[in-house]
Amino acid sequence: MNIDINCDLGEGTDLHSCDRDAQIMPFISRCNIACGGHAGTPEIMSRSIENALQNSLKIGAHPSYxxxxxxxxxxLAISKKKLLDSLCEQIGQLENIAQELGAKLDHIKLHGALYNDAESNIELAKSIIRLFNEVYPSLKIVGLANGAMQFAASEKSKSIIREGFMDRQYLNKSQLAPRSLTNAIITETEKCLEQAVCLAKGLQFKDYHGGKLQFFVDTICLHSDNPQAPVIAKQLKQHLKANGVSIAR
Incomplete structure (x- = not known):
């Protein structure tokens, strides 16, 4: 059994952060590179793409507000036009750098507040999917499994990669527990690893309120902002393998 593992990268402030990101790359299969909205510079984007190519990763854009x-x-309370124009500018910048390095983008994954807003606002999700369908028809979308982006994409026959989170609590099958809630973030590595196995194999796991959830995902997010992310990434690969799951390459 295989599962895709994705990680948000290129979010540091200098090229040294790219070296740390590179330590994670052998244990994942897909990376989402910040493209200027919330983080990222042309130099960091370039180095991140070069490292991703060396590790044979699928490369995607990680735009934001x-x-x-x-x-x-x-x-952000900005107009829809300003938001959509910004998304095109961000993705376009990364795409141009990728082309210069002989790489091709594979997907798009929204970042942070925009990710959450799109998953909770179906009209916003539809607007973003419509834009991506028109401007980036060949790129897949990484979105929350069972969320608004998946629904909006299915309406437009847009390819969606259903995402699950190993280190986040769920309120229900289509909604993450907001970070503002106590214990919304799973900090114990063992619990993160177990939730990853459940998501990969479609097994039951507990939601935020102690109830049971069960659904399949196509990719699992490994957050890189934990100082121990390279160690956790290695442990994740080992734990998945011990449970009969390989990382898709």
Whole structure:
């Protein structure tokens, strides 16, 4: 059995952060590279793509609200046109750098507050999917399993990669527990690894309220902002293998 593992990368402030990101790459199969909205510079994008190519990873764009000040973690009250124009600018910048390096983008995954807003607002999700369908028809979309982006994509026959989170609590099968809730983030590595196995194999696991959830995902997110991310990535690969699951390459 195989499962895709994705990680948000290129979010550091200098090229040294790319070296740390590179330590994670042998244990994942897909990377989402920040493209200027919340983080990322042309130099960091370039180095991130080069490292991803060396590790044979699928490469995707990781756009956000245009808000570097808050790292894209706050919802912005901006016009839909301004938002969609910014998404095109961000993805286009990464795509141009990728082409210069002989790489091709595979997918798009929204970041932070925009990811959450799109998954909770079907009209916003539809607008974003419509844009991606028109401007980037060949790129897949990584979105929350059972969420609004998946629904909007299915309406437009847009390819969706259903995402699950190993380190986040779920309120229900289509909604993550907000970070503002106590214990919404799973900090114990063992629990993260077990939830990853359940998501990969479609097994039952507990939701935020102690109830039972069960659904399949196509990819599991490994967050890179944990200082121990390279170690956790290695442990994840080993734990999945011990449970009969390989990382898709």
């Amino acid at each position: 245009p808000d570097r000040k808050n790292f894209g973690r706050k919802s």
